[in-house]
Amino acid sequence: MDERGNTTEHKGKHYPSWHGSPFDRGSADSYYQRGQFPHYWPEGTGNGEQVKEKDMTPAEIEAYMAGFEFNESMQNFKQWD
Numbered sequence: 425m426d427e428r429g430n431t432t433e434h435k436g437k438h439y440p441s442w443h444g445s446p447f448d449r450g451s452a453d454s455y456y457q458r459g460q461f462p463h464y465w466p467e468g469t470g471n472g473e474q475v476k477e478k479d480m481t482p483a484e485i486e487a488y489m490a491g492f493e494f495n496e497s498m499q500n501f502k503q504w505d
Contacts, residue, residue, distance in 0.1 A: 434494045439487045444468040446484045450491025456502050462488040 432441040439447040444465035452469075453461060462477040462485050477485065495501075 432491075432494065434490045437490070439490055441491070442468075444471070445491075446480070446487035447491035447494075450488040450493075451495040452491075454492045454495035455500060460489070460492055464488065 430440065430442045430445075431438040432447060433439075434447075439445075441447045441451075444467065446462065446464040449464045449469070450460075450462070453459065462480055464475050464480070464484065466472060466475060475484075480488070
């Protein structure tokens with residue numbers, strides 16, 4: 425569990441899922457159907473500096489992709505109408 429206490433289980437693994445985490449951003453990109461663009465916000469979404477894929481660790485990219493896949497499997501998408 426991360427220091428913020430929020431995790432989400434996906435395929436038997438727990439990922440930190442605090443607002444702005446790689447898992448959170450992956451699930452949000454899926455929710456808004458924006459495509460896969462790994463990134464995260466260490467200080468929370470929109471706060472501080474965004475970390476882009478080129479600066480992410482393999483574990484952070486894995487968490488982003490897990491978040492994206494998690495939301496895709498739930499078919500939880502923004503309804504724009």
